[in-house]
Amino acid sequence: MNRIGLLLIGLVCGIAASAAMADVVAVVSAGSAVTTLSRNQLLDIFLGRANRFSDGTPAVPLDQAEGSAVRDEFYSKLAGQTAAQIKAYWSKIIFTGRGQPPPTVPNDVEVKKRIRANPAAIGYIDRSAVDDSVRVVFWGQD
């Protein structure tokens, strides 16, 4: 296949992926004292620049599986970054010995389970999966 063909497929896939985006929200435990987070605070926590919430309590971020729609949507909404850009960012951190990306959990249900078990945990799930056990702290706008 020629390069133009590959380019077109890439563009079409990109458009299709954006159309299929999930509606993602960031959540903490319903019992957490944290009520809302700014985009930058959330970004700092998920990019390993901060390991505490603004009130000083520890923050333990949880990522969803690589390649999942909810993960791609989260970083796109939060940082305007594609999965590849986030991967490149973490490569920089990992290979300078400065840290490791957040642990990954397989799905929304598992994120909620981990958040129930650990009040310091913060994750992101599809809006439709929100229930009483979690509190939404970021909707996608400041």
Add this chain to the structure above:
Amino acid sequence: MFVFNAFGSLGVVHSSDSQADFTSSNTKPDGAGYGHSWSANVDSRFGAQLTANVSSQLSAVVQLISEQDYSNSYRPEVEWANIKYQFTPEFDIRIGRIDLPLFLVSDARKVGFANPWVRPPVEVYGITPISNSDGLDLSYRLHLGDTTTTLAASYARSYRIDLPLHFSSESRDVSALIVKTEYGAALFNLSYLTSHATLYPTIGLFSAYRELGAPGDAIVDTYGLVDKLSTIFSAGVSYDPGKWFATAEWTQFDNRSFIGDNRGWYVSGGYRIANLTPYLTYSVLTVSPTSSAGVDAAALPAYLAGTAAALNAGLNQILGQRPAQRTDAAGVRWDFARNLDLKIQIDHTQLGPGSPGKLFNLQPGFHFGGTVNIFSAAIDFVF
């Protein structure tokens, strides 16, 4: 408790000038051009890293990199090997072989996947081979509003780098201060380093100057590279809101020897279209001094006049051939799979007047001050 990560690049480079070599680091003995029409040595490397998280406070990291070294071998070298103790989440100490991130991406410059280009611009990143040190560093992270500022101070007693042609450089008392501020998509970096540098063995020209007595000693004191103060000052900024990026860096490397005052800077930007990121870079390296009056032959006995003139010519050749150049580069990064990218880059370099630029292994047919085009292709991976 243990985490294993690896990265690497497979690259090929072609240079339009077959009378000299182009490569990515002055620790490499050959490159593309004269040594090889197409060289895989310029950008190819493999790195493996093991991190041990002993406790939430204590961790250790070892990274080995295999790439063409000064002796043309791919023997793995220890890039970093250090123990980190985290006093608080914001304050840590590292001891061992640590990275020295003087420039924006100097700590990750070998991880092609982490960077938009095939390689960071040589006009800045090639100015000094120093990218790590054997010592300790203290790092403190400060959160002010929405900004995160990291202050790092490091010290190493000495650090030696092996260079081609049996040369090596030794830096003593390497002290560095680095300030990095992140605010959303913006990143600012300021760094300052001082050290005392010595080049081994002493260049024959300077031993010969010594034979001329006091006037010759004065030349050696000015241009010789024995225990000379080196300072590096660097400032960088990058902005990456996702859809596009822009970055610029400026650095001054000053060594009180024939190396002199070296200033490098670049501006680069790119735009992301789905999985493609085309980019443009303009980079400049200037040096001074490029000439010297040398030793005053009139102050010497008449029978030494010829020797003095020959030595002065040698000194001016060294100074005149310091690397000055500017490059226009265009390239594209294609993220074609989750852990893989492919990059193509073309560099058009104008060498400074009478200068070979960063080219080396110069052959008799080489044109000083000419232009050269470099074509590079690389696949980068991480896992």
